Amino acid sequence: MSTESGVDRGRLAELAARERAAFAERNPRSAAAYQRSDHLFGRVPMTWMNKTAAGFPLYVATARGNRITDVDGHDYLDFALGDTGAMAGHSPAPVVEAVTRRLATLGGATTMMPTEDAAIVAAELARRFTVPYWSFALTATDANRWAIRLLRAVTGRSKILFHSYCYHGSVDESLIVVGPDGNGRSREGNVGAPTDVTNTSRVAEFNDLAGLERELAHGDVAAVLMEPALTNIGIVLPEPGYLAGVRELTRKYGTYLINDETHTFSAGPGGATAFWGLAPDVVTIGKAIGGGIPVGAYGLSEDLAAALTGRTDLDLVDMGGVGGTLAGNPVSMAATRACLQEVLTDAAFAGMIGTATAFAAGIRKIIETYGLPWSVSQLGARVEYRFADPAPRNGTESAAKADAELEDFLHVYLANRGVLLTPFHNMALMSPDTTAGDVERHHEIFNEALHELTS
Template sequence: MPTDSGVDRARLATLAARERATFAERRPRSAAAHQRADHLFGRVPMTWMNKTAAGFPITFETARGNRITDVDGHEYLDFCLGDTGAMAGHSPAPVVQAVTRRLNDLGGATTMLPTEDAAAVGAELARRFGLPYWSFALTATDANRWAIRLLRAVTGRPKILVNSYCYHGSVDESLIVVGPDGRGQSREGNVGAPTDVTVTSRVAEFNDLVGLERELAHGDVAAVLMEPALTNIGIVLPEPGYLAGVRELTRAYGTYLINDETHTFSAGPGGATAAWGLEPDVLTIGKAIAGGIPIGAYGLSEALAATLLARTDLDLVDMGGVGGTLAGNPVSTAAARACLEQVLTEPAFEHMIATATGFATGLRKIIATYGLPWSVSQLGARVEYRFADPAPRTGTESAAAADAELEDFLHTYLANRGVLLTPFHNMALMAPQTTAADVERHHAVFADALAELTA
């Protein structure tokens, strides 16, 4: 059953059917493209692209800044931004120029050799996040996987602890949630798990220090892998003292702490780690730092790096299970250098966060106008509205606050009027190119949707 979101379900169903019909009528070329994709598994390049509110995905043709145009000629104001991958905007000029120079002028898409760009990116990441040593991957998922292997090696402990309903890509150890009995269980829908996730993992609710200590006390946890704020189940912000408590407990129990900043990078130029003064042993990140070009990276503390390099029994060079042939390639590191040095800068973040604050303020006013029991959460340049008030404080509460029917209606209504949100939830992300006028446009459409919904 959907959550009680304060809306009339019959009216919602009628409006949703109308919007889905409008969506299909206006996008014959997208529909045809989807039907022709016979040799794509699920008719899409990646199966999660079938998470669409309206029955089939939009096939896009062009993307620049915070605008997308589809094959039917519709332009969209993009607040999805590749679910953070395009937080710098689509095809930012410095990144395009850097990639073009690398491929066209200098050559070498992959060489298995270092470049000066890679060293510059490592230095910039160290400056921003405070961890001195960096290594590269192609996705944040891989960065998390490799960090986990390193920390299991140095601790000799088998388990990883995560938060219930966390998001760390497709890392096997992260697909665990707190069950109704308070114990860990496999997350619903987990595909082809290589082993029972409770064998490899422990789980605690976000914002629950008592639960965290109970799990750490077993003495078998190599690392806590966490986002400083949950994001992919809807934004769940840390309560005062929680993150400091996590750091205190991990140190007390000899457990390493990994901050996954792939989404929480929206908190500022150094992510939540810099914005909130955090001190992880490892930091993982991906998506946004290369302006949309595939990349992942992980940073290590001074002490951890020294410990790892002193372990002559660990094969960190050849077949030890850490690394990939295309990781750290010249194209992705050139893109990351351009993006970090010229696009996602301190002034850019100031603009993005200010724009997001305006977005959140406007949302709260509209929701209050229509008397709905919803809330709004902001994480730097990232804003999300939730079908619950107060906002959920744990991942399990956040999952329970979902309302797929209502979410799909709002996403389709917005898309039909030229506005895109992240398809997995009600997240809006600001790019450097997002303006106050863009925010006002979203709010006008959003207000119209609520007016119809509550009439």
């Protein structure tokens, strides 16, 4: 019996069981390492590492460029790339050199003192993202949290508005979705919420300007924190005029606009902000800019920075709730400088986006060959195939179109043949090291999987 995804569920179950068995047989060392990890909560360093299609995670031995070798000696083409954290490739040489020099030659991993690298990184981020003043964190989650605190302070308003099924790390306020009745409610599985999320947040569907205006009209929203395209529920692209409409409405209702570029940085050297010519008040980013070394950053507009520094009642230098001892540390700053200046350059992005365009075109052709009701979305160097056609236009639609069984089958099928996608969805990301041959190899295996699935 076929379903909305266009596949026979019995055939899918049969193939998935075969692939899981093959995965277990070919990865005994990873399985054993997982079983030995008694003192890790969930047996993994972070519980989301249990998001695996085959019952246990692969354990990494080495990683270079877009190649990974696991502890069982299997080599993989890596299209997950740390879910954007390794978009520059694993251990890019300029970053390795900069970090080694900082630690081994200059010394000082944590000093609570600035380095000249930080000012150079801030200037480069200002050039790329059009907002002039920058500060640093260790993750984009913290960058978002601190930006939220600043904007609540400067506006005197309590609430932040999000899009349903957005991605902003583990920010408490962002775990809100549109419920069946059209009102906001806590996202499924929200862990230990400090308060009902509707007390802190408002929510609207992506690509719904009327819904956004309805929520902003309450007059209590300090900021709209948004991805210019949704990325963690499958890529959901903005419809023509939507982003301009968001900016117009936020200005109309005296609300600040934050662009979270943590994933949408894939759109180009200046992320979606530069690619689509956007004018946010704040830009937040993390993961990719450090070339694999933990870093986050937030940038402020001229007017916002002036408004904040003019507030003598705000403690911005001690215990006011913004900052951290390790933020802006010498190692993170050295890594980020090297990554932006020498790895994720304008030329590198041009190559990565070209490779992604070829990836997307090839996937569309294969899907069409088998007549499946699927679609493909691309955001610069980032591509995703979805089990729906047309592609969903908002987060709630996208969540409803998920097919966990089919997704897991494709992921383990690819992994068993040496290709990794991000474990959370069908996202493939191109690094500067990803080649046309790598794309062709993915497509060969993907085609084999669909042939077996539809035979």
